[in-house]
Amino acid sequence: MITAVRLPGRHATRSAKPGPPREPPKPPAAPRTPAWRPWLLPIVLIAVFVLLLSRLHQPSGAVLSYSAFLGKVNAGQVKVVDIDDKGAVAGKLKDGREFTTRIPTALGNTGLENQLRDKNVDINAASSNGGASWVGPLAFVLLPLFLLGALFLWTGRQAARTLSGGLSGIGRSRAKIIEAERPTTRFDDVAGYEGVKQEISEVVDFLRRPERYAVVGAQGPRGVLMVGPPGTGKTLIARAVAGEAAVPFLSVTGSAFVEMFVGVGASRVRDLFDEARKRAPSIIFIDEIDAVGSRRGGIRLGGNDEREQTLNQLLAEMDGFDQSSGIVVLAATNRPEALDPALLRPGRFDRHVTVPLPNQTERAAILAVHARDKKLAPDVDWNIIARATPGFSGADLANLLNEAAIHAVRASATVITARDLDSARDRVLLGRRETSNALLPEERQAVAVHESGHALVAALCPQADPVAKVTILPSGPALGATEQLPEAERHLYSEGYLTDLLAVRLGGRAAELVVFGEGSTGAADDLAGATQIAGRMVRDFGLSPALGPVGYATTGVAHRLGEEGPGEGLHRPYSEQTQRLIDEEVARLVREAEERAVALLRDHRPALDRLADLLTTRETIDGTVVLDVLRQQPEAGTGGGTP
Incomplete structure (x- = not known):
């Protein structure tokens, strides 16, 4: 369980909507070299190599069947033949045409030699392993090596040319x-500031x-x-x-x-x-x-x-x-x-x-700028939403509107309503609503008591921010939440406000002690937040009588920007004895805040029980219900505050 209390800061941010583009006519760009052109030469060389290799192994002349070859021999048309030891025949006709054929080895000696002699055909013997047969294997080995060498040489020159240009460009500015004529954003597009x-x-x-x-x-x-x-x-x-x-x-x-x-x-x-x-x-x-x-x-x-x-x-x-x-x-x-x-x-x-975070007026203006292209329902009031988003930057507000639009689409709506914006704010602050995180009955009752304690203490402390909503529906890591909205933008925080803030932080744990007689793990986040606030009261703001008006802040500018310094505590400008005194004062402030919250809730026990029952039944209530419950309670001691 957590209490959604976010201290508002005095900072600012704006968002702009670009005006109509005023692009001047651009000069024609230089033609770019196609990406395929550098690879044209290697591809051509490889194609030529494949073509030559196929030509080398392809026999020249027409291919005749053995029967057609015998017919031309008997007709006296063959002039010369070359026969190798494997039966391959290459010859030339008397009209000058060349041919090739093969003698079937299964026929054996068929008297072909006598037929050729009778027709006065010149017969030459050839060896299948001799002559120019070595050219093919040699070309098959040397041509790829030549092409690879040429390719490496060409790519090397291209890389050297590119590198020479790249080295001269490494030191060039990337601005x-x-x-x-091109910028379209004006000061009028920046809300606030x-x-x-x-x-x-x-x-x-x-x-x-x-x-x-x-x-x-x-x-x-x-x-x-x-x-x-x-x-x-x-x-x-x-x-x-x-x-x-x-x-x-x-x-x-x-x-x-x-x-x-x-x-x-x-x-x-x-x-x-x-x-x-x-x-x-x-x-x-x-x-x-x-x-x-x-x-x-x-x-x-x-x-x-x-x-x-x-x-x-x-x-x-x-x-x-x-x-x-x-x-x-x-x-x-x-x-x-x-x-x-x-x-x-x-x-x-x-x-x-x-350039600080925006104040309430500036947040309303920023929201209006970001909502120019969105359809909104009549119930949307930017002043109310700005009041509910203290500490939000311009980017946070843009994200808030985007989440609201997504929530509207999820609900099959065409306009953004105030409820969509409220749900988007809960999602940004608390996380996604966990509909599958079912609580046990006793856990549900404990969460209701815890959040009722936060809400009642906030309503009873005179300087605490008013309660806007209380829910026991799980969201993100939180099992419930009590949301408070400041009535006005705060720039200074009095000691009374910080003391009430501590009591509200510990109101959930105090309610558990009053109703159940023991605490639970649900107050872990509350305790961490209260300890941090008390620590700054002692170290930074000089609000401890034991230490006096001495500031021990170590984060400097980071605190002014709303951040905690990463090295806080590593280089403390004070002794170990002072650190022990600081720890004692922090523990005292937190303990006194818890005792005050417990006293308030005991004096208003009927209102606590009534509010817890309402939360268990309705799951979510607004701040007016909390005030109504307090008004219906019989007169009791205030214990430190009045509703």
């Missing part, structure tokens, strides 16, 4: 060059009208680094910049510079900037720049040396080009802490633009 677009628009204005800045002695930025979580639309914004500026746009990923050959990456960087200078004013966009711009130092292996050479060349190129030439470098990454400090200093990447 995708988009000319001024007004602050980001305003900052980026100065780059566009510099490329369009550099003389405005030259009058007052201002210089345009050399580089702009866009930083944000994955899926927030950094690449989309870069395409919008290219469309707005109407200048050539050279797009390349950081991994395109990395190659197995030493020095190739640096060569590609040089070629990339050479291409940009030829097309100036222009924009260079390097996506995922952390693949090539990672921090230098540490253990040096072959790959690291190659990456460092590439980074050094990139640093030199960004310092070396003339600022008045109108070249701006845009880069995007979601790991700014991994970049080399030399890359981030002024004069290289002058501006750092944060």
Whole structure:
């Protein structure tokens, strides 16, 4: 059992719909050599060899039967014959025609010699193993060797020609060059991000009208680094910049510079900037720049040396080009802490633009953009869906709409309804609904009690987010879920809110302790989430009286991007004694939250039993049912909160 509580972040992302294509007429492409043409010469040589070999073994002249041969001898038409020791006869008629025949060995000596002498036919003896008979086997051996040698020579020359061209192309930049007329994405296609677009628009204005800045002695930025979580639309914004500026746009990923050959990456960087200078004013966009711009130092292996050479060349190129030439470098990454400090200093990447996760208003605008080509029912309200998706990026919202469309098709519907979007949100957050995961009756009752505990504690805690839905239908790894929706977008979290959040997390386990007198394995995810929240309260937020207002955060930028640092705990900036004190404070906060949840549920035991019965019967209820159950309960002590 899990509680679907997702802390909303203050970040942003947009999606765009491309406008109508405006492709300029393309020059006719150079005719390509057909793939079969290089193999034409070997095929012709082999055909000639087969033809010659067949001709060599095929006897010349007409083939006569033995009877016809005797008839021509008796008629005096035969001039000369050659007879070998196996009975093969080759001869020539008096009119000049040649013929061949064979004497049947079964007839024995039939007096043929006397007949030939009577008709004055010249008789010659031939050996089947002598004369020119060696030519055939010799040709059969030598001709294939000759053809194979010719084929190897030809392919070797072709490979050398290709390799010479390939080696000259290995160091060429793999940038995708988009000319001024081709980009169709504009800032209007990017929902939200007004602050980001305003900052980026100065780059566009510099490329369009550099003389405005030259009058007052201002210089345009050399580089702009866009930083944000994955899926927030950094690449989309870069395409919008290219469309707005109407200048050539050279797009390349950081991994395109990395190659197995030493020095190739640096060569590609040089070629990339050479291409940009030829097309100036222009924009260079390097996506995922952390693949090539990672921090230098540490253990040096072959790959690291190659990456460092590439980074050094990139640093030199960004310092070396003339600022008045109108070249701006845009880069995007979601790991700014991994970049080399030399890359981030002024004069290289002058501006750092944060592209955060979208707020509630921006999420509604993004959903409207992604829904342009979808059929929607009248009951779809983007504001409600945006309120229900805190922390979603632009990519997450696009996936949400796609899942809703698939859910509608699965139900044989032609429009997307609010119910489809609700089911899609559950699938994204919790996983696929497990219809085959049948629970035992006692397990079903335990899940209902657990989720009822979450819902009641959330309704009783004054600063907790309202309950939207409670279900005991299994989804993914969860056997049930309690969903809460924030009433407004939060940017700061008070100590009271975090304390209530801990109590809600432990409400399911508290309900099990109140009803059954023991816990179960269903609270494993709740305990892990509560421990993580309590740990940040103690270490990061200074909300522990024992430690005081001291912050021990170790993840830095990663926390600002809504991520946990992978090395947290490996390099702690405090002693083991402090770590022991932190552990004690975390355990105290979690224990106090559980005690508070248990006290609340004991004071409202009739409501807990009633809500568990409703869940067992209906399987899914909404938040209004939880409030109705609390209102129907007789007056009782609040234990720390009021409904």
